[in-house]
Amino acid sequence: MHITVQRDKLSNAVSHVSKAVSSRTTIPILTGIKIKTDDEGLTLTASDSDVSIEVQIPLEEAGEWGVTIHQPGSVVLTARIFSEIVRKLPSNEIDIQVDDRLVTQIRSGQAEFTINGMDASEFPQLPHLEEDKVFSVPCDLLKTMIRQTVFGVSTSEMRPILTGLMWSLEQGKLRFVATDSHRLASRTAMVECPEDLSFHNVVVPGKSCNELVKILDDDQNPADIVVADNQILVKSKHILFYSRLLEGTYPDTTRIIPQGSKTDITVSTKEFLQSIERASLLSREGKSNVVKLVTLPDGSVEITSNAPEIGKVTDILMPKAMDGEELKISFNAKYMIDALRAIDSPEIKASFTGPMSPFVIRPTDHDWMLHLILPVRTY
Numbered sequence: 001m002h003i004t005v006q007r008d009k010l011s012n013a014v015s016h017v018s019k020a021v022s023s024r025t026t027i028p029i030l031t032g033i034k035i036k037t038d039d040e041g042l043t044l045t046a047s048d049s050d051v052s053i054e055v056q057i058p059l060e061e062a063g064e065w066g067v068t069i070h071q072p073g074s075v076v077l078t079a080r081i082f083s084e085i086v087r088k089l090p091s092n093e094i095d096i097q098v099d100d101r102l103v104t105q106i107r108s109g110q111a112e113f114t115i116n117g118m119d120a121s122e123f124p125q126l127p128h129l130e131e132d133k134v135f136s137v138p139c140d141l142l143k144t145m146i147r148q149t150v151f152g153v154s155t156s157e158m159r160p161i162l163t164g165l166m167w168s169l170e171q172g173k174l175r176f177v178a179t180d181s182h183r184l185a186s187r188t189a190m191v192e193c194p195e196d197l198s199f200h201n202v203v204v205p206g207k208s209c210n211e212l213v214k215i216l217d218d219d220q221n222p223a224d225i226v227v228a229d230n231q232i233l234v235k236s237k238h239i240l241f242y243s244r245l246l247e248g249t250y251p252d253t254t255r256i257i258p259q260g261s262k263t264d265i266t267v268s269t270k271e272f273l274q275s276i277e278r279a280s281l282l283s284r285e286g287k288s289n290v291v292k293l294v295t296l297p298d299g300s301v302e303i304t305s306n307a308p309e310i311g312k313v314t315d316i317l318m319p320k321a322m323d324g325e326e327l328k329i330s331f332n333a334k335y336m337i338d339a340l341r342a343i344d345s346p347e348i349k350a351s352f353t354g355p356m357s358p359f360v361i362r363p364t365d366h367d368w369m370l371h372l373i374l375p376v377r378t379y
Contacts, residue, residue, distance in 0.1 A: 001073025022048030135193030152178030153206035261351035
């Protein structure tokens with residue numbers, strides 16, 4: 001194999017695929033990046049058997065040169081070393097030559113590296129997916145939807161299914177749900193898809209979703225998503241992102257969302273967030289990070305936190321509106337902060353059905369988003 005490639009494009013592609021390289025693997029070939037050429041350009045692939053990422057560098061794109069193929073071929077190079085080399089090369093052109101023994105010469109400007117490659121035929125094949133379930137989402141919307149929910153996935157392996165983000169699609173409405181059984185985050189959006197396309201219980205590992213956010217562009221270009229039995233594929237420009245799906249049945253979360261409420265409080269998202277953050281300064285030091293919210297007769301809300309070894313904090317907040325019964329409730333400050341940071345609306349409405357029941361936070365200007373938090377017993 002012999003190619004000349006533009007350094008910035010190669011560096012970009014290497015940093016994308018590196019996210020799928022396994023650091024803890026017993027299979028040496030999976031510590032590498034597969035480099036393969038064909039008539040259309042250069043393709044880099046990496047996989048850790050959960051996530052696989054493939055990036056193509058075309059011969060040229062939008063009139064800009066990308067790669068020249070002098071002699072086609074393929075090789076696998078150790079990801080850690082290869083990515084460091086590419087980042088630190090001096091010139092904008094990189095020349096890569098691989099001989100019959102897979103010894104690889106990388107030249108750029110006055111620098112030359114010789115490293116040993118591995119046989120590309122030993123690299124696992126990417127899954128071939130039947131493309132009968134395909135829909136499109138703008139990249140920036142997909143990233144936003146993941147960011148606004150993925151923090152709610154469980155970090156405990158006790159119930160592996162809860163470590164994933166549940167995707168479902170019905171009548172063009174895509175929904176993401178995350179829960180760790182103490183809180184829930186849900187986000188919906190209308191997407192482009194065939195009328196008859198629907199699926200449920202597609203659970204994508206939270207880790208995969210976080211990696212996907214890092215490699216998608218912040219633009220309106222559509223990402224095509226293919227859902228198969230045990231894999232999901234996201235295609236965006238020259239990137240293919242495969243992730244395995246989690247096995248098992250995701251719990252029916254619609255049943256736990258309260259339908260009515262006894263107390264409703266409408267507040268400025270920013271003011272509420274800052275108030276909880278102040279209260280959390282002390283509660284963080286205690287083990288539980290619990291903050292207490294009490295409605296006062298004059299229509300204000302008191303937010304307090306108490307850490308016996310350190311001291312206590314009291315913060316008074318004037319809501320935009322409040323109606324219903326008086327309320328005293330305690331909750332985990334981190335859960336509330338995560339939810340408020342994910343909401344991009346200026347005002348939220350918090351609906352409570354009592355001190356020991358889950359409560360719901362929604363933006364006041366749309367219904368695409370919902371956060372549910374379980375209170376904490378403190379007395």
